[in-house]
Amino acid sequence: MSLWGFASPWWFLLLLVLAALVAGYVWVQRRARKETLRFSNLELLDRVAPKRQGWFKHAPPALLGVAVLVLTIALAGPTSEQRIPRNRATVMLTVDVSLSMMAKDVEPSRLEAAKIAAKEFADKLTPGINLGLVSFAGTATVMTMPTTDRTSVKQAIDNLTLSEATATGDGINASMSAIDSFGKMVGGPEGAPPARIVLMADGGQTIPRDLDAPRGAYTKAGEAKKANIPITTISFGTRHGTLDIEGQPQPVDVDDEAMEEIAGLSGGEFHKAASAEQLRRVYATLGEQIGYEIKHTDASKPWLVLGTLTAIVAAALALLFGRRLP
Structure with missing residues (x-):
């Protein structure tokens, strides 16, 4: 020692x-x-x-x-280090539901594998943490505000449906707005609880095309950094994913570089998952990191x-x- x-x-x-x-x-x-x-x-x-x-x-x-x-x-x-369950912290699970999530390079499909892993994450997350859900494609929707009720979050995950386009910046912005609103409701003398966004996506942003635009993912990641809300990104899928569109296979490669940059700009961490099992392991790791903190006790x-x-x-x-x- x-x-x-x-x-x-x-x-x-x-x-x-x-x-x-x-x-x-x-x-x-x-x-x-x-x-x-x-x-x-x-x-x-x-x-x-x-x-x-x-x-x-x-x-x-x-x-x-x-x-x-x-x-x-x-x-x-x-002193000794002890793992203490976190309480009051807020986590917004932000999931890409663009059409590229139909790709079957991850069985049974990217979206279905993502749903299973997300529900396992919700089940294993420390009970005292408030978990919310945002889905995004061409627009972003707050499916569930932060809550300790895991049942409502898992029901919302089951109801995720696919849509066109990918507005990653809007997904980040909707998550930050939900965190801000929830923090104002529950914040006491100690202020709003600490928060984090877990962003899972498989492809590049299409709305807008410029990641540095006011609505772009890079801009919103910078805003998250200023708000002290780190974004943990999970790049889900493979480099050989395809979709059949009118009988023609269209590539839907993951954009690891963009996801890694979003994490870096926000002060968060980047994770890569090319299979359902890897995605489960990533979520398990995040559950340990987010759900517990190390404190030095007498x-x-x-x-x-x-x-x-x-x-x-x-x-x-x-x-x-x-x-x-x-």
């Missing part, structure tokens, strides 16, 4: 005092031995000197030194108990062997 694992590491300065006491004890023992050797009448010395106790006589002060060491660690405030009590018990044993041994406290 590094010094950063202690709340008050300056207490370790007491170890300098402990080192001085150990040095003093060694000096006193050596001085006493020299004084003993000066005693010329060894026969008389054997009569008046107490019986030697060997190393046992050093046990009480040694244990006392250990007790001081352990109690110093307790005073320094050791871990000094075991050290305090150990130090106190060691000091008691040291005192007991001193009374037993020397009939005096060390």
Whole structure:
């Protein structure tokens, strides 16, 4: 454990005092031995000197030194990491429902696989987190406002239907608006709860074509950054996805680069999922990251108990062997 694992590491300065006491004890023992050797009448010395106790006589002060060491660690405030379930946080699941989600490069189709994985994500997410749903194609729709009721969210996921075009920026904007409205309703003295957008899409933006346009995904990602709402993007699908349009196969490749850029501009993370199983793993990872936080909690009590018990044993041994406290 590094010094950063202690709340008050300056207490370790007491170890300098402990080192001085150990040095003093060694000096006193050596001085006493020299004084003993000066005693010329060894026969008389054997009569008046107490019986030697060997190393046992050093046990009480040694244990006392250990007790001081352990109690110093307790005073320094050791901490430990614990996974604490998050509460109040808001997550907007933002799902692409453009026609490209009909592609069957992911069985049974991109959309159906996405629905299954999204519902599993909802089930496993920490109960205290508010989860909402936004769908987007040519326009964006808030399917469910943030709520802890997972049943309503899963019903909304089942009702996702396909439509034409892809307005990724509108999907991000609708999610931010829902987060803002919900934050105003539930925000207390501590302010609005922390929020995040989980954006799952398979293709490039088509409305507008320019990602940097006012409605574009890059512009909205920058706005999310300013609002302190990171966007975790999931690029779902493969490079060889196709759709049959009037009997002709049309490629519907995923746009990993755009999705990665959206995540970077917003301060979020990018994930790639080329299969239903990979998508489940991504959602499982996000559930752990979003649902729990690592907090440093006080871990000094075991050290305090150990130090106190060691000091008691040291005192007991001193009374037993020397009939005096060390």
